[in-house]
Amino acid sequence: MKKPALPVLDLRDLHAGPERRQAFLKDLRTAARDVGFFYLTGHGLGLEKQKAILALAKTFFALPEKEKLEVQMANSPHFRGYTRMKGEITRGKPDMREQFDIMAEEKALVPGELHAPWQRLYGPNQWPAALPQMQGTLLAWQDSLSDITVTLLKAFAEALEQDPAVFAENIDGGPYRHMKLIRYPGQEGQASRQGVGAHKDPGYLTLVMQDGQSGLEVQTEEGWVSAEPIEGAFVVNIGELLELASNGYLRATLHRVVSPQGGVERYSCAFFMAARLDSRVPLLALPERLAAQARGPESDPANPLFYEVGENVLKGRLRSHTDVAERHYSDLMRASA
Template sequence: MVYSTSGSLPIDTLPVIDVSALVTAATDAARQQVAGNIRDACRAHGFFYVTNHGVSATLVERLETLSRQFFSLDETEKMRWRMALGGRAWRGYFPLGGELTSGRPDWKEGLYLGTELPDDHPLVQAGTPVHGRNLFPDVPQFKDTILEYMDAVTALGHQLMEGIALSLDLPAGYFSERYTTDPLILFRLFNYPSQQVPEGLDVQWGVGEHTDYGLLTILLQDHIGGLEVKTPGGWLAAPPIPGAFVCNIGDMLDHMTGGWYRSTPHRVVRNTSGHDRLSFPLFFDPNFFARVQRIEGLPAVPDPDDSASRWDQANIHAFNGIYGDYLLDKVSKVFPELRREVL
């Protein structure tokens, strides 16, 4: 049994990995030790906690406080920054039940964000989907806090991907040289209210079963749990650990490794705690135009096609194209009413 850094919370299966050797000038041996722990976690579950990651606790606290201020606004006020105003950038606020998983509404509200690009940026000028300006609510210090947080966690993402490369016996810069020199960064603020679902609305989960699309998700949870991970033995709770992020690999890393590392389904139960629950996933993904290729030389998986048991019955190993194509196919199902904006 592994315990959290607080010494009080037992984690029966999901490992807790001290990644300080990846974020400091550590020895090669220390980095390889962390890489080995990451390898074990990715092979077993595709999920792991990271501690001693270097992201400021003060910054995290400020993000949580300001997010609660935003979500406490009246819905009419929050809709001033609705996603319909974000256009092809796919940014902005969506209300409760406004996001779908497998065609059913999730019981959460959220704010979609990403790398901030000015209107005169070449990618914006070219109309590239999911690239552009954010819609920042009028909450004092909110914009600066969000941008600072995204920068800090993106830097951590680069460091963790070096650890993942080492875990596959690849050069540390393997992913940065091929896919993430300019990663696609998408960031979400989610609020799961503790309130009754209106009668007649087909809602069962905070978020239904799904896998993430890209390389690596770095999730900050508040003190209220709800995340569950699918394992061969059943659904396993992934409770919050103070000062830790939860990381999980996405479909593209599964695709690149030929199923050697699997993108694991997960879900979020409906919040019945009596208090609103916040979560902050940052998706560290390949560049929009990166053509995702199989990594040569990894151990062969007898049958990498697990579509029969996947939540969406998709064979991610049949995908052949740029990451942006895969992403757009997925997100257009999450917000079907916005599909025409990007396709």
Template sequence: MELCQPSDQVAKLIAGRRTVFQLADEGLPVIRLNRLHGSAEEREAFIAELRVTLHDHGFFYLVDHGVSKALVDEMVAATRKFFALPEEDKMEIAMISSARFRGYNRVGMELTGGQQDWREQVDFDREEEAPEIGPDSPAWMRTMGPNQWPSAMPELRDVVTRYQEEMTRVSLDLLRAIALALGQDEDFFDPMFSSGPRQHMKILRYPGLTQTASSQGVGAHKDGGLITILLQGLPGLRVQRHDGVWIPAPPVAGSFIVNTGELLEMATDGFVRADVHAADVPPEGTQRFSIPFFLGASHDGTVPVIELPEDLKRSARGVSTDPDNPMLREVGANHLKARLRSHPDVAQRHYPDLVRAKQA
């Protein structure tokens, strides 16, 4: 398999450094997060390699991240246990009951690109009190509030909350490194979290392929937030390179797969890639579990325009656009738009005013 190599233009940014741009056998770069806190030389080399990765890949394996194997194993075990519950116990927290798009969905209930995703899942986000909604409140405020938790598995709340906190720690650490790689102060992104980071997370089960199943585990898409950190079991994830070629991104022991989202692509005028990716349904007789965490900016904020250094600005490609799904700089409005598209049943029940307005 041909490996993705840094573009000549961006590779010049790390010329002269005695570092190796490491790629996994699967073709994605490997980033060692602990080098951010190493010697000055290690830190400088790390930032240079991250800069190349952000421009040319958008996806990479993250290792030496400091997340304990015990917590990872606990989260995986909890995921398996939840999906093994009887149907009625899972449906107790059905997403259709939540205007906040939190809770359980049966296989095929979420859409990507208008097509069914063949997976069952539970969505969580930042645990918080529901805000007071007035006549002039923006619609996205309705997505804020508490999660749904299953009474048949009370321990799920504790492990999910601890896992969210660890993923938030890693994400914010990585975001500080991204700021440095873009020629900014490391606290550049802090204002985007004025009311706290969004901590959207899913636990997913992809049942094995049968004659009645779609082969689309999740359809081709870009993630809409800042950073996604994925823990996956069996292979199934595919990533589309900038030349249109799809490559597999199978799990690597001890690592997470990280990808940058559309908010970073917008903020950098396309210098940072937000790559298209998809997941396939596993073979018949198997099942695939995965746990993505999506770090998002505060919903009451807007996406900044980063004034890149001149040498990086020349490599900015502009923001890719989808006329059927335009990106908005208002973070909360952008989040709500994506959720309404993905979950039309929730939209019909809890946002009939917005549905009618779109149809008018």
């Protein structure tokens, strides 16, 4: 078996005594700084559970288009639901995938409770009537993934020699959670191979569960490398908020998904964790030797980063889902025109 292109970390080492714990924290800091991506094993979510989630994804995407469109994201000002092929935009180009997005199950705020545009992100998920088991299964899976990211975020605080509770203020009560099931169809000949265009994730941390089909690629100093699936492992990557909090010591890395060849499909489940929408990202006071290595967060003039989490999340959603923006946020689009 060839050596993986990305570092592999075993979460069990975090709880296996002082020596292995310190080795894990060192490897975590190095992987997040040098690459921004790593594989995570030993996370406690068994292979059968993972396969069940991917099987549920296949069942959903196999529904008739009419049933999927009954829960299309364009119905939801909260950016939840089904997006058909080419329905999401990355760097101005449509992505060749279909997906189903959920977040925390919440109550939408009434007009008198709305004081900022990002508060419209709060609300309920949409669920397909044909799959009544989907709600309970996916919400429980999302909770499990959230627990892993909270554990990792606390480990990052320790690895950066911070108070382990430094992020508690903006994740207590439940971090912002966003999960999607994704299907990438194969593309023939000269068709677009953009499953998802090159981008960085906007939150703190992302967990990706892949089926056996490769396609996820990470930009490194040596060029694009493939994050080949490792059975049972999640691919973890650093989001822009963690880069922002560490003043660029940790790296949010460009990545993309290349469509499989014709006749092949790829399924995955991606989970994105950020701070609570009503919070602000802390700027960590790194010890001097680490602060000296911080490069500052990378800045894209066309996509500025905000320490205010809700504002940052809404900005990204409006850019990616123009149909939702036009239907439910026309006031903001007119104001920014």
